Amino acid sequence: MSESARPEIASAHRVVVKIGSSSLTTGAGGGIDPDRIERLVSALAGARLAGREVVLVSSGAIATGLAPLRLKTRPRDLATQQAAASVGQGLLMGHYTHRFSTYGLEVGQVLLTVDDVTRRSHYTNAYRTFGRLLELGVVPVVNENDTVATHEIRFGDNDRLAALVAHLVHADALVLLSDVDSLYTGHPKLPDSRRITDVASDADLAGVDVSRRGSAVGTGGMVTKIEAARIATSAGIPVVLTSADHVLPALAGDPVGTRFHPTGKRRPTRLLWLAHASDARGELHLDDGAVRAVVQRKASLLPAGITRVTGTFAIGEPVDLVAPDGRVVARGLVNYDSEELPTLLGRTTRELTAELGEGYDRTAVHRDALVVLRS
Numbered sequence: 076m077s078e079s080a081r082p083e084i085a086s087a088h089r090v091v092v093k094i095g096s097s098s099l100t101t102g103a104g105g106g107i108d109p110d111r112i113e114r115l116v117s118a119l120a121g122a123r124l125a126g127r128e129v130v131l132v133s134s135g136a137i138a139t140g141l142a143p144l145r146l147k148t149r150p151r152d153l154a155t156q157q158a159a160a161s162v163g164q165g166l167l168m169g170h171y172t173h174r175f176s177t178y179g180l181e182v183g184q185v186l187l188t189v190d191d192v193t194r195r196s197h198y199t200n201a202y203r204t205f206g207r208l209l210e211l212g213v214v215p216v217v218n219e220n221d222t223v224a225t226h227e228i229r230f231g232d233n234d235r236l237a238a239l240v241a242h243l244v245h246a247d248a249l250v251l252l253s254d255v256d257s258l259y260t261g262h263p264k265l266p267d268s269r270r271i272t273d274v275a276s277d278a279d280l281a282g283v284d285v286s287r288r289g290s291a292v293g294t295g296g297m298v299t300k301i302e303a304a305r306i307a308t309s310a311g312i313p314v315v316l317t318s319a320d321h322v323l324p325a326l327a328g329d330p331v332g333t334r335f336h337p338t339g340k341r342r343p344t345r346l347l348w349l350a351h352a353s354d355a356r357g358e359l360h361l362d363d364g365a366v367r368a369v370v371q372r373k374a375s376l377l378p379a380g381i382t383r384v385t386g387t388f389a390i391g392e393p394v395d396l397v398a399p400d401g402r403v404v405a406r407g408l409v410n411y412d413s414e415e416l417p418t419l420l421g422r423t424t425r426e427l428t429a430e431l432g433e434g435y436d437r438t439a440v441h442r443d444a445l446v447v448l449r450s
């Protein structure tokens with residue numbers, strides 16, 4: 076192999092590629108553009124036939140469902156979005172199945188919900204399914220299971236889903252394809268905007284304006300792509316963000332688009348979700364000692380270190396851990412519900428078990444179900 080500008084991408088064996096609605100469709104009216112699908116499939120089939128493992132995360136179900144339902148624009152309400160996705164997903168898969176088959180390749184549809192990457196039993200199952208599909212030489216084609224997701228449990232955008240999938244399948248690289256060739260310092264249509272080639276840390280994003288909306292059919296614009304890049308790189312996975320037209324050079328490790336360098340190491344998938352995709356249901360206010368224990372010593376949180384509880388939550392739901400100065404320092408899955416926890420505050424585990432019995436020797440938030448957000 077010739078020397079590459081990005082060896083970590085060129086040599087990546089297992090690659091997750093995400094394509095956005097805007098890169099698959101013909102303008103605001105939706106409608107799949109067969110030529111665009113063919114160009115993408117030809118590049119991915121080439122990588123697959125060269126021995127790489129490819130997982131495709133494809134948006135476009137809603138956009139594909141617009142024309143058959145005679146909808147002029149992307150619907151705003153969830154029910155119509157779900158109806159469009161229900162109609163569009165099958166059509167979209169039909170295109171992929173047909174195109175990949177011309178290269179002698181099979182595709183397998185994988186529709187995921189938030190639960191699939193957050194609940195341990197679900198994600199080990201999803202991990203096994205991906206593993207077997209890849210072993211069999213299949214190209215998994217992933218989307219959110221739009222027809223069953225509700226507002227509360229939606230990823231909402233496939234950028235974040237792609238980052239979590241990259242983590243779930245232990246990918247070596249994540250390629251995010253959009254309708255813009257790279258990240259710019261401001262909206263690409265503005266004359267002063269400059270291309271950003273490398274992002275080594277959050278500091279390189281200071282002053283970058285991603286506030287303007289993306290295309291009419293896409294969802295998150297650049298905000299969700301940066302968030303996805305942050306999730307993947309914080310788990311040690313390098314990311315390239317570029318346009319669908321540059322998929323071939325991107326996979327070859329050529330210097331197209333924007334490269335995001337890994338910033339951290341792998342973490343359990345469910346902790347990634349906790350840090351990046353969950354909504355906290357309540358707050359546990361900690362005393363200074365508990366903040367030190369959780370943040371510095373990476374210890375579990377005990378009821379003794381909690382001074383106040385707000386919000387309504389059930390056992391197992393995400394809550395924010397708040398320092399005395401009001402900063403959210405961590406997020407975790409709580410082991411008591413919001414009715415019971417306030418009755419236990421400030422008391423040691425020994426006192427609680429002596430008075431209430433064995434079941435009360437549990438932590439308020441176990442360290443394995445906790446992510447420190449800032450120290």
Ligand SMILES: Nc1ncnc2c1ncn2[C@@H]1O[C@H](COP(=O)(O)OP(=O)(O)O)[C@@H](O)[C@H]1O
Pocket residue numbers: 094095096097098252253254255257258259260261262263283284285286287288289290291292293294295296297
């Ligand atoms: N700083 C920026 N750099 C690049 N693109 C930007 C920036 N700010 C906003 N955008 C917009 O984000 C769009 C891509 O997001 P989106 O339409 O959601 O794409 P997709 O459907 O691929 O997920 C681009 O077309 C561009 O107009």
Ligand SMILES: N[C@@H](CCC(=O)OP(=O)(O)O)C(=O)O
Pocket residue numbers: 094095096097133134135136137138160218219221231232233234292293294295296
């Ligand atoms: N699951 C939705 C995709 C939503 C989404 O993230 O879209 P995009 O911003 O184009 O990647 C669909 O298939 O229409």
